[in-house]
Amino acid sequence: MADVKxxxxxxxxxxxxxxxxxxxxxxxxxxxNGKPKLDIRLWNHDEDKIGKGVSLDYDEKEFLLDTIxxxxx
Numbered sequence: 001m002a003d004v005k006x007x008x009x010x011x012x013x014x015x016x017x018x019x020x021x022x023x024x025x026x027x028x029x030x031x032x033n034g035k036p037k038l039d040i041r042l043w044n045h046d047e048d049k050i051g052k053g054v055s056l057d058y059d060e061k062e063f064l065l066d067t068i069x070x071x072x073x
Contacts, residue, residue, distance in 0.1 A: 008047065009036045021045050031055065 010028040017023045022042050029039040038061045041053025056064060 004050070005032050006030065006050070015040075018042075022051060029055065 007030045008027050009030055012026045012028065015024040015026060022044050025041065025043055027039050028036045030036045037055040037057055039053060039055045042051025
């Protein structure tokens, strides 16, 4: 598998930490040569290994925030 090129542009928040030391984080990440995106993903302590996650562009982020704002739970 080819190396995934990424740059954490801005660290926003650690949501949780697992017993294995990996953290679930919300960051602004630039993947390859693409534009920075809002990213929610698992990271290891050294940030050299990444887990599954989701990256959202501006429109997707706005849609998600509007959707979450209307939830009642």
